[in-house]
Amino acid sequence: MKEEQNKEMEALSKKLFKEVELQSPDSNFEFKVMEQISSLPIPGSMAKYKAPFSKWVIPITIITLIGSILLILLFGTGNQYDIMSKLPSFNFEAISSPLQRIPKTVIFAMLALAVLLFAQIPILKVTFKNRWH
Amino acid sequence: MTNQEDQFYITKILEGDSSYYTHLVNRYKNLVYSIVLRMLKNEDDAHEVAQDVFVKVYTSLASFKGDAKFSTWIYKIAYHKCLDALKKKKRNFDTVSIDATYEIGIDQVENGLGQLETAERKEIINKAILSLKEDYAAILTLYYFEELSLKEITKVVGGTLDNVKIKLYRGRKMLFGILKKQLDPETLAIYERGTK
Structure with a gap:
């Protein structure tokens, strides 16, 4: 009896489901999905660069920060970076005056930023490659 | 042919296009949206989650090994995204539970539906599917719309084959219990009078 009822239900279900169509999302659904994926990297491309990124960026950041602090300590705590007194054998007369006006913390910060950007080249490469596509 | 086409598109995407x-x-938006809508029972949520499904499919495309059908893989992601969304919202729907001893009256439902106009009938069937508990709605949709085998459905929803059966x-x-409840008693009475 149960088996028979099950068979009847199965047959009628098939009939019922044939009558109703699948629901469709909004007409701009596809556009929204494509817009979202346009900002994403090509699938699988990030995996290639993930390892060097996570492996090097953190150590390089730490080394850069420690190096900057050590350099500041070594060259004293004065407000200006006195390049003339540290390298006396070269004639820096011509270029020293603009350099002397830049606070040394700014110079070290720029150096640290340059090193960090250099470490992220693989990631930037992937990002730009995808944007250009 | 569909699988080969899918694989062709996947290769092209992985190559950078x-x-x-x-x-x-x-190809898959209607079925994914239908499964998601029937599980979440809300159009706004369904749109959002269906989009998330396609973004997730895109980002994970490199991990698709091709040992299962691409469609099965997408439905699996959709099913689990819905479960996550339901967990997040901690929603409890008023779903219908039918007692095992409940007399459904298949003939009654079939003939009751037969009395209705096509559009009305469609609406009632759709409403009944939406009233089902989320996993039942997903399984019935995959079985009848996508005509997946029980084995393939097991891959999508997890668990055992017997469980899916x-x-x-x-x-x-x-579904039949809900349909019987939804049908106008007068419509059912017409059929009953006819059988006496």
Whole structure:
């Protein structure tokens, strides 16, 4: 009896489901999905660069920060970076005056930023490659 | 042919041409949206989650090994995204549970539906599917719309084959129970008078 009822239900279900169509999302659904994926990297491309990124960026950041602090300590705590007194054998007369006006913390910060950007080249490469596509 | 086409598009996307993804979205959007809507029972949530499904499919495309059908893989992601969304919202729907001893009256439902206009009938069937508990709704949709085998459905929803079989049986029974409840008593009475 149960088996028979099950068979009847199965047959009628098939009939019922044939009558109703699948629901469709909004007409701009596809556009929204494509817009979202346009900002994403090509699938699988990030995996290639993930390892060097996570492996090097953190150590390089730490080394850069420690190096900057050590350099500041070594060259004293004065407000200006006195390049003339540290390298006396070269004639820096011509270029020293603009350099002397830049606070040394700014110079070290720029150096640290340059090193960090250099470490992220693989990631930037992937990002730009995808944007250009 | 579909699987070969899917694989062709996947290869193109992995080679760097993401514009091919639109073909895959176009092919699967209706079924993914239908499963998601029937599980979440809300159009706004369904749109959002269906979009998330396609973004997730895109980002994970490199991990698709091709040992299962691409469609099965997408439905699996959709099913689990819905479960996550339901967990997040901690929603409890007023779903119908049907007692095992409940007399459904298949003939009654069939003939009751037969009395209705096509559009009305469609609406009632759609409403009944939406009233089902989320996993039953997903299993019935995959079985009847996508005509997936029980084995493939097991891959999508997890669990055992017997579990899916039981859910399919219960889902069908619930569906008929809901339909019987939804049908106008007068419509059912017309049929009953005719059989006497």
